Amino acid sequence: MRRLSFILALLLTIGFVLVLEHPEWVSSQPIPRLGQFMSPFTGFWKNATPQSYFFRKETIQDQHLTAPVSVQTDTLDVPHIFAQNMDDAIYVQGYLTARDRLWQMDFSARATEGRLAELFGERLIPYDTQQRRLGLSRAAHDAIAEWKKIPENLHLVERYCDGVNAYIDQLKQGELPIEFKLMGYHPEPWTPYRVALLFKAMAKTLNYGHDDIELTNLRSVLGQKAFDLLYPEYNPLQKPVVPDQGQWDSLKVRLAAKYPNRMDTIKIDSLLTSANPLPKQHPGIGSNNWAVAGQKTKSGKPILCNDPHLSLTFPSIWYMLQIHTPEVNSMGVSLAGIPAIIIGFNEQVAWGVTNVGQDVMDWYRIHWTNQNHTRYLLDGEEIPVRIVRDTILVKGKKPVILETKLTHWGPVVYDQDNQPYHGMAMKWLSNLPSTTFELNAFFGLMKAKNYKDYVQAAQHFTHPAQNLIFASNSGDIAIRVQGIFPIKKPEQGRFIQDGSQSKNDWLGFIPQDEIPQLKNPKRGFVFSANQNSTPPSYPYYYNGGFSDYRCRSIYDQLTKMSHITVQDMMQLQNDDYSYKAADALPLMLAALDTSELKPGAFPLINRLQNWNYHFQKDSLEPVLFTVWFNKLKERTWDEITQLPDSIAVFYPEDWRTIALMSDTTHNYFDMAFTEEIEDFSAIATLSFGDMMETLAEKITRRNYHWKDYNNPSINHLARLTPFSRKGINMNGQKNTINAIHGGVGPSWRMIVELTNPVKAYGVFPGGSSGNPGSIYYDNMVENWAAGKYYQLLFLKNLDMTAQQAFIKTEVFE
Template sequence: MSAAPTRRRHWLRIILFTAVWIVIIVVALSGLGILWLRSAAKSALPILDGDIHLASQGAPTLSAPVTVRRDQHGVPHIDAATQEDMFVAQGYVTAQDRLWQMDAFRRNANGELAEVMGPSLLRHDKAQRMFQFRNTAHRIYASLPPAERARYEAYARGVNLYITQHQDSLPPEFHLLHYKPEPWTGADSISIGMMMVDMLDTHWYTKLSREKIAAKLNNPKLESDLYPVGSWRDHPPTGELLDLSQPHPQPPGTSNDEDDERTVTRTMPVPDWPTPMGAPSMRGIFAHGWGSTNPPIDSCRDCTPGSNNWVIDGKHTASGKPLLSNDMHLGLNEPNIWYMADLRAPGYHTAGVTLPGMPFVIAGHNEHVAWGFTALYGDVQDLYIEKLDGKGNFQVADGSWKPLNVNHEIIRVRSRKDFAYDVRLTDHGPLLDPLFTRDSRAIALKWTLYDTTLNSIPLYGLNTASNWTEFSSALSQWCWPTQNVVYSDDQGHIGYHAVGRIPMRSAGITDKPVLDAVHGWQGYIPFDDMPNAFDPPSGFLATANSRVTPDKSKYPITDEWADPYRAERISKLLQGRDNLKPADMLATQTDIYSEMDQEFGHRLSYAIDHTANADDQLRKAADLMRSWDGRLTTDSAAASLVTQARYALRIMLLEPKLGAEDAENYEWSESNFAVEEIVMRSNPAWLPSAYKDWDAFLADAVRRGMIIGHATTNVSQWTYGSWHVVDIEHPLSNFLPYVGRIAGTGEQPLSGDTTTVKQVGRSFGPSQRFTMDWNNIDGSTENIVLGESGNPYSPYFRDQWDDYYNGRTFALPFTPTAVTSNTRHTLRLLP
């Protein structure tokens, strides 16, 4: 035998032997890593029973013992002798379950993620520094009244007591990233509140986007088609008695007549805004775009932060007492954005959802009043094109020059040198970095957030109000974000008020960057002139982010509203009905019928029927769509056909006029309605020249939708849930995949879409569901998406998921008797 084959076999054995050992080592290391992670997670599980002394080297802790009872879902019911002790306990207990999330939230808001997660987050941090969130939070905190500041300080003290006691048993994320949390401050809590403002009130990029799209269209009528202001489907919460069987007039300025040349003035397309240096967007990771640098989640074209809420007076309920419901639509992540809690001390007893890192209850109820929020979409930002002299000065309105203010920011970057970043500011606000706008002009952002006279966060007033007078007095101090608030109380009253400081502009709302001082602000819309209602004749009030102003409104709030379908459906399901029960509220919150989708299905079927070259698969699709009930169930093939056809249709409609890039980028809160009007009216100006008529175009949209969506050969087996899924993941899953496998839900079939009351996307949807029943306060329901704990080894990590996913809910005990009977764990926090 020759030596060559012998040598080859020898080397093959060496290679095989080496490969086997590499596999063994990798598997062993992976196993050890998982065991280590499991050990770290278990060591971080909080103590839920017994006594804990909150000792602190001479610093005050508690004035008296605090009792923390946890119910069957691990929800803490905190009972304290003083309100200060209660807030200390709230900070401590929230840190037990959500400390890493709290730290991640404040780093996200303050632009400090790169310090622990590396250079891929540098761009994100630069954006946060540019928008001045940390500096603004410190300014607001310093301006709070002393009594209010003391509540934030008490909460921070509780967080820090937990951090101090658990330096060796921190949540596993701290171990994975090899760092420890800095002490908590009251200003950190305000920073987390700024994230909510940023998410709900940031729309400046729509003005840049519309400017670009308008220039390409060069046609005011076509532009107005893409950007309607409200719709004939709207149901403003005026409380008037309406005949819902009759068509509704269109709001002013929304006529689609062919000879109407009026243009509207706001949009919300996706900005040309990349994620941080190719990494996943941390804003999207933490809370569905909590921040202005990123568009809505890529996997959900029409997902925009919003919510549903409504309130019904006792004349229409089975019990004779009001019912109030609220489900806030945000990004879905692990852990949940909300943390449920029940806080009790003399003069204060409030339960509902809290924001980890902030004291108080954000939405919920106390012993006398209940409330819920939806986003108002108020226009609180303008862009100004500034004139610079290249020497560090900008020109003011009178023609003189002033030096730019410069904030010198230092951004710490893991494994890299600190990064120096200068933020330049004019009298209007910070100059947007061209890196983010891709615009060479000097553009300043003016925002109500930067107004140094606005510093009020009246959550304490909402939490402690006992009637409409006290509640609305607190609401009158609300600065941001702009919101719709519904209200009910134990005396049988219901109400609604739009809140937030919205500028009055003598030249009206502007839809593009402006050059002149004519577009300045002249104060804010008075609180009493904001949309509102109290004990209306209809006994019913509802909002779902669509238009809330009546046809004749004294002050413009915004030109951008959400699609009207959710508000319309809620009104049709509930308004005018009697004998309503809490079960009817849950059925409405989880409703998955879409009138718009069903109408589209009928129109698409008609188009196929009247197209000569329709093949057997298309004709089968037409049969499925024409007989569809409009419910987007996971087993529906018609739902797949209609939704995929709509996605394809939009691009086919826009691409000939905007080009491929801008057709993909066009996104706006009322884009579904815009496309519906164009299609249902068979607007000839929009029919692509490649098609002889609308039937041929729509039939081809169905065909293309099946291709893009990878439809099965037998289209009746192309079920909606086979591709339309929910997948909730831990923020670190994009960086450390095995974390996702341990913590995430994985892909689950998902019913509903963005036009149903149950507004959903892959990682977007109702972030909680709440119904207040004044007939049975202990039967009032509240549940979040996954669970109270952020620790995968806690029994309260994902114990709420089955109820949430399957459209069920449960009661949140409130009275001392109910809390005691539902207690599973009792912890005493001692001085």
């Protein structure tokens, strides 16, 4: 009896502990290991940071430093690093970033590498497969090999990693970021390879545009003439980044002699299916930047502004900091996991970036010569593919061995018949070996003093190509379409190309002094908003995806403005006026056939007639317009949506649809499946009815507004809803300067006035901390949504710090 009682107790105890350690035995839901997770000594309670932050002074012992480093953390939770040299400063940048953002860094690196199935199980095998096929990991290894050629280059990256690892090494279970505890794994050491991986992740975010299949299909279906009418490459209403001022005249002559022929494009034997469409680069991804010269500002000194638009996430994309050494004093935002400041300023200059959007991902149809697709034709010869084997570890399952075929062009990304681009090879700039040490661009900008330093630093930056804008306190403003760009024949890379002929390869790369650039134009400003880099008269051909409307808003406003102040710039960054609505709505309203409308339509028409085209959070008009316009597109482009579902196509761009509204020489407004012949007026009227039907319930509710339709959100990286923010109350739309569009929007707003001392303002949707249990996780969200800014505390030296309010002082020695 006694023995039975003992054994029963022992079994119960062990069983209880084991079940809490292995919740997967009893539940198919992902549950954390409850014992550890709920423990106030090691679990989530430890992530509940006390809110009453007292001024603290701490000393951190560290034998890796050459001299003591002082870190002052201001009331925004932004660290200011004072070091005796760059080595130590970057080391501490690594340490602090890890302390605030370790899970984000580790998770982003794993996701880029294609290693999520080992954490989350087999449902992530397709994601991992795609990441590995894209070759991001290979490209990161190649980048390291290139960086290693000059040891000084790699040195700072290694110092950063040392800093991260010093933090990881002293980390106790209780201090682990909560996501590690929830998902039950641990951070891996930070390495130069993982730094390179995050660079590649950025490249995938920004440099991934490809419409080759859709355009190839559309040209086949519509015929060349209709295709040219509906899908022209250049929107003449755009204001390009760099205008033609005759600067390319001699280059035009030289190039015309060198590359006389147009691209021979291949005929595709069959239309390309897309049962399983490729993830597309998010259409809302884009950014604004501009710099105004002293002639246009009240202070007489340039002002530089930048707001990069990205998928908004928690932890925040950006990590703000100041780095001060005897040679460098720079402040701005960095990317968690990468050393240096990416967008920022110093005492003399400021810089910022927007995405260029040129197409640097081309697809080649492979002509296989054997059954199992291991040999292919190139210039009449049979060539074997190189096969790379990858092991994808899978949680709770056997590992998957993945074979990737590498061709002359690049990897064959898809090999199953139901996948798009199957049997095609991808040539992508971002998975070619690096040619420079990209980070030198940012280390260079951090210490740049003038235009010359900026140009020199910029040339290290290769991809993803950025409109790199600049202003200095000596009065210069400039912008460069910065990156390496393939030299292409006209229309090369727009469509699927024949992969059996090496002459279809890129013709080389554009020399750095021939990329579009602009310095101190007479108009007194430079700017970019993901529009075309140049007018079509630029002698090198390029294609890509370019935004049509924000560039016009910025151009027109800056042209009008004078005696500009920082407050004016804040207003401009938060502008919610839509040129698209202003272009389209008057035409749509004028075309309405009121005799065909229900009586309920008239109050709505009246509202739209009085609307000022501002996408304001509490108005209904932006919703009416948006839904009406989308319905109108559906009815107009029925000839395109009527195509079998299996064919990948997309609508003409909105600017083209609008241009056709006032053009009567075509019959695209006629719906293919009706007897009558519809014109624009009929389509506008029918789609107005569609809109009313769709919104009927919402219109009568009277509390449905633009913000409800747009639903501005910031999602947690692992899509944990309680750690995300939805339904944020703010103005704007993707075609307005304040380009908030669902979960995509301004990830950082910065305004720098280059007076002496420099005045800088900034805000981002989040905070320094990656910990959902800290008030600094999302402390800036409300002000960001309201269009308010923080004046950034930019310290000239450590002595000033005594007067300022800091929440923490730390000394690393």
